[in-house]
Amino acid sequence: xxxxxxxxxxxxAPGQRVTISCSASSSNIGxxxxxxxxxxxxxxxxxxxxxxxxxxxxxVPDRFSGSRSGTSASLAISGLQAEDDADYYCQSxxxxxxxxxxxxxxxxxxxx
Amino acid sequence: xxxxxxxxxxxxKPGESLRISCKGTGxxxxxxxxxxxxxxxxxxxxxxxxxxxxxxxxxxxxxxxxHVTISADKSITTAYLQWSGLEASDxxxxxxxxxxxYYEMDVWGQGTTVTVFS
Numbered sequence: 001x002x003x004x005x006x007x008x009x010x011x012x013a014p015g016q017r018v019t020i021s022c023s024a025s026s027s028n029i030g031x032x033x034x035x036x037x038x039x040x041x042x043x044x045x046x047x048x049x050x051x052x053x054x055x056x057x058x059x060v061p062d063r064f065s066g067s068r069s070g071t072s073a074s075l076a077i078s079g080l081q082a083e084d085d086a087d088y089y090c091q092s093x094x095x096x097x098x099x100x101x102x103x104x105x106x107x108x109x110x111x112x
Numbered sequence: 113x114x115x116x117x118x119x120x121x122x123x124x125k126p127g128e129s130l131r132i133s134c135k136g137t138g139x140x141x142x143x144x145x146x147x148x149x150x151x152x153x154x155x156x157x158x159x160x161x162x163x164x165x166x167x168x169x170x171x172x173x174x175x176x177x178x179h180v181t182i183s184a185d186k187s188i189t190t191a192y193l194q195w196s197g198l199e200a201s202d203x204x205x206x207x208x209x210x211x212x213x214y215y216e217m218d219v220w221g222q223g224t225t226v227t228v229f230s
Contacts, residue, residue, distance in 0.1 A: 036216040038157075045207055045223050046149075046157065051216035089157055093215050100173055101147065101215065106156040 004090055004104035011110040017078040020107045022090035024071050033093040035073040037066055040087045049088070050075060077109070085111040114138040116146075116208050116221035123227045124198050131194035132224045134208030141189035142166040145211040148182060148193045151223075152204045162211060163191055198228045 005023045012018040022035060037050040048057050050066035053073065063084075065076045073092075077084055090104035119133040134146060147162040161172035165184040172182070184191040191208055206224050209217035 034214045034216070036214070038217070040157075045220040046209075046217070047220065048212075048216055048218050051212065051218065052214040057218065087156075091157075091159075091217070101159040101162070103149075103157040103159060 003094055003096065003102050004092060006088075006090060006104040006107045008105070009108045009110065011112055012080045013112045014080055014082060016080050017076060018080060018109060020075045020077075020088050020090075020109070022073040022075070022104045024073075024092065035066070035068050036091045037064075037075045038089045038091065039084075040089065041083075042086070046089065080111055082111050084109060114210070114219050116210060116219055118206075118208060118221040118224045121225040121227070123229070126198055126200055126228055126230055128198050128228075129194070129196050130198055130226065131192050132206060132226070134191045134193075134221050136165075136189045136191070136210065139210075142186050146184065146191040147209050147211055147217060148180075148191075149207045149209060149217070150176075150204045151207065157207075160193070160206075165189075165191065198226075200228050200230070202226060203228050 010018045034052045038046040039049045040046045049064055053068040054066045063079045067074050088107045094100045094102045115137050117135045124130055142165050145162045145164050148160040150158045150160055159173055160176045161182045163170045163182045163184050165186045168184055170182050181194045208221040210219040212218035
């Protein structure tokens with residue numbers, strides 16, 4: 001089971017700003033391991049959106065931003081667009097079980 | 113262009129064996145670990161295990177240890193995920209992904225759908 005908890009769903013109108021949270025235990029985010037975020041459009045493979053807590057890979061719009069504080073991390077999407085309608089996952093490294101990469105439970109973003 | 117290209121969809125019966133593949137192109141295959149990720153129908157992402165293609169050192173999630181085997185052949189820049197006895201609960205999409213410097217999964221394969229039915 002996942003040790004990174006995300007809110008199941010978030011919605012917003014086009015142009016609005018939404019935030020997705022990722023809450024963890026001290027064995028992962030709280031232990032200073034980096035948090036990464038992925039976007040999964042329907043029927044497609046996940047795509048790296050944010051790495052190292054706040055860095056955007058080349059080609060990712062600056063509407064997407066990541067942050068981290070203590071045992072939580074957040075992904076913000078500003079200027080929401082129809083194509084942002086997707087599932088979003090956080091991911092980190094966890095030392096509680098002999099070293100694992102762990103994913104969050106996932107958040108469905110719906111653009112109204 | 114950096115790419116991971118996975119083998120095609122598979123339909124198998126319970127108890128059968130299976131090996132799916134993930135071929136890396138456009139980069140030095142031995143410089144990056146490869147991970148395998150499962151996504152069951154309508155569910156989230158689960159990390160299964162990872163391999164260092166340079167020496168085939170592997171690490172597994174406790175949830176998958178003993179049920180799958182991850183391997184790699186660096187001479188043909190290909191990683192593999194295999195089962196010796198499939199179960200219906202193995203029905204899922206399986207993704208391979210390249211691990212980046214911060215342990216992020218920066219490049220993903222297109223996914224391989226495995227269906228196990230009797």
